[in-house]
Amino acid sequence: MKSARDIARDVRNGTTTAEHELASSLAAIHAKNDELNVFLFVDEEGALDAARRVDARVARGDDVGALAGVPIALKDNLCQVGVPTTAGSRILKGWRPPYNATVIDRLLDAGAVPMGKTNMDEFAMGSSTETSAYGATRNPLDTSRVPGGSSGGSASAVAADMTTISLGSDTGGSIRQPAAFCGLVGVKPTYGLVSRYGLIAFASSLDQIGPFAKNVADAATLLETIAGHDPMDSTSLPEPAPSLVRHVDDGVAGQRVGVVRELFEGADGEVVAEVERATAALRDAGATIVELSLPELHLGLSAYYLIAPAEASSNLARYDGVRYGLRVDADDVAAMNEATRTAGFGAEVKRRIMLGTYALSAGYYDAYYGQALKVRTQLIDVFRRAYQEADLLLGATAPSVAFSIGEKTANPLAMYLSDVFTIPTNLAGDAAVSVPFGVGDTGLPVGVQLLGPGRSEARLLAAARVLEVADGRS
């Protein structure tokens, strides 16, 4: 299987064409999509147009870009003009956005070929891609298991070789956890590094778009393409995209790696074993290992499951049956709003809206939401102190390998606990990478997580590359 960078190189030098690469991707999608339920919509027409434009640019001798002719899968919460976009919800069924997310414009400028929209937990609320209104996605590595979530469709697309790269979004681990479950590299970028313009909002102070890839260099290439200031997002960092690809082989010599007990303690033995092996690999590559204990990180889970639902309950108020999406008719506006939302939202979204409404309501605000915001301050301080002792941190991405379909659907708290190692990074606004390292007892991939302060993507990807090489993946 060629990498995204190989495809782009070959398209640029004329060894292959974007249209040919598109045909390979479509063939893989057609062969496997019925079984895996990865794509909610395959944009054959749009992809063909994009591929032909790339081939025409190559023929003219234009510099087509770092992703020339590379098919890419997009999570279904990214708006693309004219392409059905549902965020995995019944309430947006059939909706076609009138504008492109900034990341999609940047992909097209770099020559990428968007193949369509991938399944996800409804409004990204879930850790298994089982809360989608359009059915669960299966893990291509073991179809009895979940691919993780919420970006499970985008992870499965790459794991099933339908595309070499994809985009997801990460609010509490929704890129890193599915990357771990599907044996991929996944990056949660620094808050503000990638524009959120055109990303359907879940929890606006936590959401970030980021890449999935089979290898670190492809992930770096994709992240570099979509990063950088965007005036359409008021929370966008004010600087251009950082150089990432150039630093992928920088190594970890002289870096201080903090191994954080609370970021793997309680995980399954097969996961802990790989974190220990990754620690040794980084030490062998010249890093200094520092053992750290950050007990406050445990508070992240509770803070997150108050803050994210609070923001969601506000963000999802826009689905009122008036301007777009589903409407269920009733005698007056209030009844129409309620009937529309009742029919349009699934159980997990209703749970979170109610949790958020509760956390924000008079009488409970101080005890729950207000308290969670203070915990957020404490977590930021905890990380700041840790990054005085270490340049980057190491832990597990998830407490287990991919779990079985249906295993946690009846118990929301158990599902929420699968995000315990990934959530703190979102609350702090920092960067983190999940990189596959070894396999568990049943042969399923394990992901280890590298965490760094804001704007540390180059350092994290270089460390991920060290682990990729040590694991014999390239």
Add this chain to the structure above:
Amino acid sequence: MAKLARLTLSDAELDEFTEQLGQVLEHANDIAALDLEGVVATAHPFGLINVAREDVLRESLSRDEVLAMAPDAQDGRFAVPRIMGEAP
């Protein structure tokens, strides 16, 4: 809460959600019980700063494009069921 959030729940859903959300709130008691007097709240990772741009016209979606997405539109406006009660 369901009423506040404009959701209708069946009796079975009410029972199920009450139990499930009770567990989540019980877990959240670990932070509700903390003494965080004097700690500043963080609502946003890097603090929000107002971002302004030059006050010049630029292209945006047309009214027709926007209304084409609406479940119901009439005379260039979104159409909704009645808001006020009938006059007595």
